[in-house]
Amino acid sequence: MRVALSNGKAYTARVMRVKPRFKDVATVRSGLKKENYLADDGIAGVVYLADRLGKPVLIEGPAGTGKTQLAKSVAEMTGARLIRLQCYEGLDESKALYEWNYKKQLLRIQADKTSDSWSEVHDDIFSEEFLLTRPLLEAITSEEPVVLLIDEVDRVEVETEALLLEILSDYQVSIPELGTITAKQIPLVFLTSNNTRELSEALKRRCLYLHVDYPDLEREKEIVLNKVPDISENLADQIARIVRSIRQLDLKKAPSVSETLDWARTLMLLGIETIDEKEAKETLHILLKYQTDIAKAAKELSVTK
Amino acid sequence: MPVLDLMSGFIVELRNAGLPVSLTENLDAMEAVKVIPIEDRDAFKYALGATLVKNNAHWRVFETIFEVYFSLRGPEYEIAQDGQPDDFWREMQEQMDQVKGQGEGKGSGGGMDSLTPEEIAAMLMRALMSGDQAMMRALAKQSVQRFAGMEPGRPVGGTYYLYRTLRNLDLDNMLQKLMDANREMSDQKLSSLEERLEKDEFESRIEQFKQEVESEIRRRLVADRGAEAMAKTLRKPLPEDVEFMHASRDEMQSLKKALYPLTRKLAARLARKRRHGRKGPLDFRNTVRHSLSYGGVPADPKFRYPRPAKPELMVVADISGSVAAFARFTLMFVYAIQNQFSKVRSFVFIDGIDEVTKFFKSTEDIGEAINRVNTEADVVWVDGHSDYGHAFEVFFERYGKDINSKTTVLLLGDARNNYHAAQSWVVKEMRKRARHVYWLNPEPKSYWNTGDSIVGEYGAHTDGVFECRNLRQLEGFVENLD
Numbered sequence: 001m002r003v004a005l006s007n008g009k010a011y012t013a014r015v016m017r018v019k020p021r022f023k024d025v026a027t028v029r030s031g032l033k034k035e036n037y038l039a040d041d042g043i044a045g046v047v048y049l050a051d052r053l054g055k056p057v058l059i060e061g062p063a064g065t066g067k068t069q070l071a072k073s074v075a076e077m078t079g080a081r082l083i084r085l086q087c088y089e090g091l092d093e094s095k096a097l098y099e100w101n102y103k104k105q106l107l108r109i110q111a112d113k114t115s116d117s118w119s120e121v122h123d124d125i126f127s128e129e130f131l132l133t134r135p136l137l138e139a140i141t142s143e144e145p146v147v148l149l150i151d152e153v154d155r156v157e158v159e160t161e162a163l164l165l166e167i168l169s170d171y172q173v174s175i176p177e178l179g180t181i182t183a184k185q186i187p188l189v190f191l192t193s194n195n196t197r198e199l200s201e202a203l204k205r206r207c208l209y210l211h212v213d214y215p216d217l218e219r220e221k222e223i224v225l226n227k228v229p230d231i232s233e234n235l236a237d238q239i240a241r242i243v244r245s246i247r248q249l250d251l252k253k254a255p256s257v258s259e260t261l262d263w264a265r266t267l268m269l270l271g272i273e274t275i276d277e278k279e280a281k282e283t284l285h286i287l288l289k290y291q292t293d294i295a296k297a298a299k300e301l302s303v304t305k
Numbered sequence: 306m307p308v309l310d311l312m313s314g315f316i317v318e319l320r321n322a323g324l325p326v327s328l329t330e331n332l333d334a335m336e337a338v339k340v341i342p343i344e345d346r347d348a349f350k351y352a353l354g355a356t357l358v359k360n361n362a363h364w365r366v367f368e369t370i371f372e373v374y375f376s377l378r379g380p381e382y383e384i385a386q387d388g389q390p391d392d393f394w395r396e397m398q399e400q401m402d403q404v405k406g407q408g409e410g411k412g413s414g415g416g417m418d419s420l421t422p423e424e425i426a427a428m429l430m431r432a433l434m435s436g437d438q439a440m441m442r443a444l445a446k447q448s449v450q451r452f453a454g455m456e457p458g459r460p461v462g463g464t465y466y467l468y469r470t471l472r473n474l475d476l477d478n479m480l481q482k483l484m485d486a487n488r489e490m491s492d493q494k495l496s497s498l499e500e501r502l503e504k505d506e507f508e509s510r511i512e513q514f515k516q517e518v519e520s521e522i523r524r525r526l527v528a529d530r531g532a533e534a535m536a537k538t539l540r541k542p543l544p545e546d547v548e549f550m551h552a553s554r555d556e557m558q559s560l561k562k563a564l565y566p567l568t569r570k571l572a573a574r575l576a577r578k579r580r581h582g583r584k585g586p587l588d589f590r591n592t593v594r595h596s597l598s599y600g601g602v603p604a605d606p607k608f609r610y611p612r613p614a615k616p617e618l619m620v621v622a623d624i625s626g627s628v629a630a631f632a633r634f635t636l637m638f639v640y641a642i643q644n645q646f647s648k649v650r651s652f653v654f655i656d657g658i659d660e661v662t663k664f665f666k667s668t669e670d671i672g673e674a675i676n677r678v679n680t681e682a683d684v685v686w687v688d689g690h691s692d693y694g695h696a697f698e699v700f701f702e703r704y705g706k707d708i709n710s711k712t713t714v715l716l717l718g719d720a721r722n723n724y725h726a727a728q729s730w731v732v733k734e735m736r737k738r739a740r741h742v743y744w745l746n747p748e749p750k751s752y753w754n755t756g757d758s759i760v761g762e763y764g765a766h767t768d769g770v771f772e773c774r775n776l777r778q779l780e781g782f783v784e785n786l787d
Binding site for chain 1: 333345358505780
């Protein structure tokens with residue numbers, strides 16, 4: 001299939017250039033499991049695809065479902081360095097991409113005022129020596145394999161999103177004074193978003209999309225078993241089931257996976273083997289953070305038919 | 306059919322359903338299909354999802370279309386021919402014999418077709434009890450075959466067959482039966498917590514069974530009518546296109562979820578403008594600090610930004626019968642806004658008007674708040690038919706002095722005034738005092754100013770009247786706020 005697309009050429013070229021990191025979806029899954037990250041079909045599939053197509057992954061979902069952890073685990077699994085860009089309102093070029101080291105440039109000019117001609121100095125102070133790399137540039141200039149995590153991308157303004165576009169689609173950064181720097185190797189890129197605002201079409205188009213939701217019963221139980229040492233199967237099962245019931249309620253903030261784990265650890269510390277109503281109610285505040293939610297859950301859990 | 310043809314039909318259908326699939330995404334999907342074998346149906350589905358669907362709210366629509374187009378693949382999805390018992394049926398038959406007791410039943414042979422409806426129900430109960438997935442799937446197939454009464458070419462939607470099948474299985478009472486059986490089986494008395502957990506478990510299994518039945522019906526319909534025709538009948542609006550006035554309970558629920566990000570956006574819109582609008586006085590300290598980079602020359606003067614003033618909002622909403630469904634949504638919207646803005650005042654009216662800010666402030670439970678608004682707010686003046694004129698007049702008399710240059714006023718309603726006096730001067734006065742006055746109308750534009758609707762008369766005095774029938778339009782309104 002040939003389509004006349006302006007970047008069509010770059011597109012096929014990119015796919016060719018990628019040397020696959022994973023054999024198949026199952027490899028991803030077992031690899032992640034070794035890093036204590038339990039992926040479901042969707043997660044493993046998208047990570048595999050991201051590698052094969054050489055595309056960034058945009059991960060969305062409620063807070064505390066392991067979005068950031070996925071990037072970290074993938075980095076560990078592949079033995080790559082994790083470079084993280086934490087987004088916030090007001091993030092700009094000089095903090096995300098690169099910045100000229102003014103002080104050093106100034107020193108350079110003052111150091112030998114006499115000897116060099118103007119053009120030499122000019123060329124000299126705008127060379128890589130005077131460039132401070134920030135996470136995005138760092139990720140593509142790195143020699144060793146890299147996993148780039150752009151965390152909470154929904155926090156930057158729509159206008160700032162545009163900064164990311166070039167690197168996401170072509171893995172390159174253009175610096176006016178220097179020219180274009182292309183990636184030495186294609187990093188795996190993960191972007192996370194808590195969906196506080198709709199991301200721009202341009203950004204979404206360049207990414208694979210992965211929605212990470214609360215895990216289902218079986219997976220949550222497995223996560224608890226994996227992450228909480230010495231917990232009994234029975235207790236883990238009970239915890240997962242109670243959490244599922246609580247998530248079905250209409251709450252201000254449903255318990256996240258990390259809160260489930262906190263709860264499990266608390267119950268272990270208290271030496272509880274099977275949860276009964278009283279203990280559940282007394283420890284609910286670890287699972288839920290709003291007083292109204294706690295009251296509601298306590299009421300619902302003790303409903304008698 | 307080759308995958309490529311199937312894919313292009315599939316993508317056309319996604320676009321028809323309203324999903325914004327771009328050309329690049331289309332190409333990505335084609336690339337993805339190359340590396341993921343179609344036989345691995347789950348992985349295939351996620352691969353298509355990851356490349357084509359970039360919004361979680363669209364996932365359900367995608368799933369339906371995916372099932373229609375790719376459901377007939379893989380051996381386990383083949384439709385069982387009538388009267389052809391395979392291994393699976395035989396196995397079930399054996400289990401069935403156990404259920405019926407020692408050799409008392411009809412014995413062997415005949416496959417599943419020889420079972421009476423009661424026996425199928427009993428088997429279903431056993432399967433649900435033990436959570437046996439394969440058994441549940443097989444039973445779903447069998448019950449559709451037996452009870453749905455599907456005839457080729459009959460122009461009936463899937464819902465009809467679903468209803469027929471489920472009615473025959475008596476699923477409504479199944480939960481109770483399962484709970485009873487469970488209680489009998491366990492040795493000691495279950496605590497209420499345990500019972501509650503069991504109930505949730507059974508509910509989710511029954512739900513799962515229903516979905517099996519549904520997709521089985523869909524598979525058969527696709528086999529009968531072809532994917533394209535089927536996709537067309539199944540086409541449902543995307544969540545952002547659901548009309549507020551005709552939203553079902555489920556749809557309302559998903560609308561509610563979508564509201565919070567929207568109100569956050571609204572708050573951000575109103576606040577951001579101020580922050581970026583104008584620079585404040587020189588920030589001396591900051592300028593000096595930055596001048597160090599330039600050898601002490603203050604080359605890059607820094608300014609203080611004015612602290613953004615908190616946006617103030619007044620929401621005035623019609624909650625009369627003609628816009629009842631919209632009103633419910635409106636109240637949800639107001640409630641969601643309340644959490645984002647520090648200074649929101651909300652008012653509801655029919656022919657009288659009352660302030661309801663306190664109902665929303667005092668509780669964190671939206672259901673309760675709406676309930677209190679509907680029962681406690683004093684909104685009926687004469688007869689409980691909308692009278693915008695009177696309501697506005699009273700509003701202005703009581704609260705008009707609180708409108709100032711920082712206030713944005715949102716008026717929500719269809720402006721169907723029952724031929725009362727319009728009193729549009731009130732809106733004019735409001736606009737003079739307020740920063741902005743906007744009107745959101747839940748009616749289609751073509752109905753405006755017909756009959757007793759006088760939205761034009763009010764609208765002339767506002768900063769804009771916006772059609773607001775679905776989330777997409779509401780989002781558009783928020784997006785274009787200046």
